[in-house]
Amino acid sequence: MEWAGTQPWSAGKVGLSGVSYLSSLQWRVAALNPPHLAAINPWEGWNDTYREVARHGGIPETSFWPYIWERWGASTTGIEDLEAETAAHPFLDAFWASKVPPLEDIRVPAYVVASWADQGLHTRGTLEGFRRISSAQKWLDVHGRKKWAYYYEPELVERQRAFFDHFLLDRTGTGIESWPRVRAEVRERYQEGTWRDAEQWPLEDVGYRRLHLRAGDGALDWAAPATEEEAGYDGLGSGLAPRRATFEIIFPEAVELVGHVTATLWMSADEAEDMDVFLALFKLDAQGRQVGFPYYGQFEDGPVAVGWQRASHRELDPERSTAYLPVLAHRRALPLVPGERPGWTSRCGPRAPGSRRGRSCCWWSRAATSCGTRAT
Template sequence: MTGVSYLANIQWRVAALEPPHLAAINPWEEWSDTHREFAFHGGIPETWFWPYWTLQRLPVGLHLVEDLFTETQEHPLFDAFWASKAATLERIRIPAYVVASWTDHGLHTRGTLEGFKRIRSQQKWLEVHGEKKWAYYSRLESRLRQFAFFETFLKGRVTEGDEWPAVRAFIRAKGTTGEWRAFEAWPIPETRAYACFSTSNAGSSQSGNQVKS
């Protein structure tokens, strides 16, 4: 399976069912927890894209669809309803080529990175770029990497994928300029995380307390 956004989100859900004939997945920028990463970012209601998506995009079709907008009003906190909308990532064990982006943190970045961390695949690779998702997914370089991945796990052929680092990330210098770097794991070894909080002056403050992973 391969695809971007919703077409990637369903890969988490299907792979967690462990169907015997699903050989590999290529989730490309998606969310894995609808409550935390889509409808309520950090507990704060998403007031533009979520209403637009649930009221205008989902109802378009020939068949009945779930009334997610009303259900969101009825379930403002994470509960069993929202748990049913989150992928059971720990059940995924098949090979995965996971692609995230620094540019889509309002919807896809956390879910993709969290998905990569939590799946239990022994053969998994993470790529983090800094461009627009569909354009990057469709460019020739990306298509060749997708092809190499599926050639390996669908046909058993030796490809360039055998030499890929576990993590490949584009480290920005400014705008779209920067360099690709290879890492052995995610989170990147020696990464230090700090708690930050919103302030009344439209900025943020750092607590100075390092967050334990």
């Protein structure tokens, strides 16, 4: 950074841009406030390695995390064994804390781009990064497309050029003075959506409402059930038995769901001390068919939003959690006790789908354990 900023051919101002890992590095560099860093463009990049990559909801990531270690493991010096480190550090200890940059220390201008479609890796960290950095000049775009393709769209290349021309070359007439502070794409389906302008994230005009799971008839309802109801399924069984609990609501009029979504669950596992719960929010069309959305930056038939939760990691961080944005503490294990149903709040999202009249949202929950499970 400082080498580039002090070369004879340099304007003395350096910018950073890139997707995924090239974005994650920007949070870490910018938090150091190097003298010649003038602007950053984090384009979908995590910043909390434990919560956003290695252990979603406390569940070890066993596919992508070992994969990147094997793929990028070539080095002339020692490298970290990501898989072994994840196993050796099951909780959010000093090791993982050392990998979280102090976002509030970032003060340079930032053009941050997030995606609703990369929830398994970058969505949460990018939005949290924008919310927490101290930059006086910062902008956020939230799209619903595939991250690498969107980065190279001609219109977006021009936005990047305008941003860096303004802050690195001091050019006037770039137009960024008229940019809305936040742009969010409300998605109808893949490659189809409407952009909304706002002044902040989370969006200032969003109102949160509570829906209740009705286990008796599998409905999502605005009214709470009159009596306690129970839904059960065998997470690891065989045959045609259901592997999940599903709840559905049909909207009588057009509605936009923009912001965070959480689920408060009371669950038990009759013969286990722990279980991994997977949550998903789907959009269905008027005929009951699933409407596909990009997922993990690659697939086109995914859910609207997803969430993960290991039951023993249900304890919240009281200092960081809010009513609609729970943050897990990950400091200790709280095993399940047979016969008891502890309640916990899981994070699923954020998301921004739109639904027309007569279309529905379907919420399903699946738990994997060595025995049957119960969901209420």
